[in-house]
Amino acid sequence: MNQIAVVQNNAGSDIEANKAQLAILIADAASTGAKVILLPEMCLCMDGSQYHHIAENTEYTAWFAHQAQHYGVWLLVGAIPQLCPDGDPRVRSALLVLNEQGEQVSRYDKIHLFDVNVGDSQGRYAESERFAPGSELLVVDSPAGKIGLAICFDLRFPEHFQALRDLGAEIFVVPAAFTYTTGEVHWQTLLRARAIEQQCYVVAANQCGWHDTKRQTWGHSQIIDPWGKVMTELDHDMGVTSAEIDLQRVQDVREKMPLLRG
Numbered sequence: 001m002n003q004i005a006v007v008q009n010n011a012g013s014d015i016e017a018n019k020a021q022l023a024i025l026i027a028d029a030a031s032t033g034a035k036v037i038l039l040p041e042m043c044l045c046m047d048g049s050q051y052h053h054i055a056e057n058t059e060y061t062a063w064f065a066h067q068a069q070h071y072g073v074w075l076l077v078g079a080i081p082q083l084c085p086d087g088d089p090r091v092r093s094a095l096l097v098l099n100e101q102g103e104q105v106s107r108y109d110k111i112h113l114f115d116v117n118v119g120d121s122q123g124r125y126a127e128s129e130r131f132a133p134g135s136e137l138l139v140v141d142s143p144a145g146k147i148g149l150a151i152c153f154d155l156r157f158p159e160h161f162q163a164l165r166d167l168g169a170e171i172f173v174v175p176a177a178f179t180y181t182t183g184e185v186h187w188q189t190l191l192r193a194r195a196i197e198q199q200c201y202v203v204a205a206n207q208c209g210w211h212d213t214k215r216q217t218w219g220h221s222q223i224i225d226p227w228g229k230v231m232t233e234l235d236h237d238m239g240v241t242s243a244e245i246d247l248q249r250v251q252d253v254r255e256k257m258p259l260l261r262g
Contacts (some may be wrong), residue, residue: 109134184216
């Protein structure tokens with residue numbers, strides 16, 4: 001068994017302040033004995049006007065790589081703006097997987113973009129104005145097991161997770177900046193559904209609190225087992241939580257209730 005931890009932070013527009021906040025939380029997560037640590041979506045900054053600056057400056061990814069190397073952990077940077085490989089002038093929302101040497105072993109670019117109106121103070125969300133979608137589904141081998149990668153709005157598409165299980169996933173990670181309005185009703189229900197449907201662990205790191213005068217996120221980062229049981233959960237405040245990942249539990253659930261019979 002291996003310990004996995006989730007970080008819940010509150011990123012604003014001040015990148016250096018957010019880094020200082022994350023440094024403390026990553027240290028706390030490492031102190032749990034976790035071999036894999038998941039950070040939320042856009043954990044470095046929630047100010048869209050700075051996304052191109054972040055994507056164009058490798059110093060930010062280097063900082064996360066240093067954190068992974070310093071603590072000897074796999075660090076999953078929930079999502080950070082990265083340049084588009086195809087020359088699109090927008091950026092990609094990218095989940096970077098860094099190993100304990102600080103090397104990037106994988107990058108998942110968010111496929112499903114959040115273009116909706118949820119009726120909160122922000123009103124309309126239009127990620128496609130700033131972000132270009134990715135297209136590749138990815139599963140990576142980690143010290144905790146085979147991890148299927150997803151980001152926030154991907155959570156609403158069960159076929160995404162079915163495809164990840166077909167690729168061998170035993171654990172799903174869902175870094176997010178899930179809004180307070182949608183999170184209050186949908187967040188845990190969707191997370192547990194993905195765990196139950198695919199008989200995988202679900203590890204979800206969400207942002208929390210107010211990020212500006214209009215945008216508020218739900219928090220409630222959590223880890224769910226393959227039976228759909230919530231193993232650990234944070235509330236609305238910044239913090240860290242962790243749980244043991246037992247891959248035998250995945251096999252036991254799948255053998256007792258074989259959903260894939262083809």
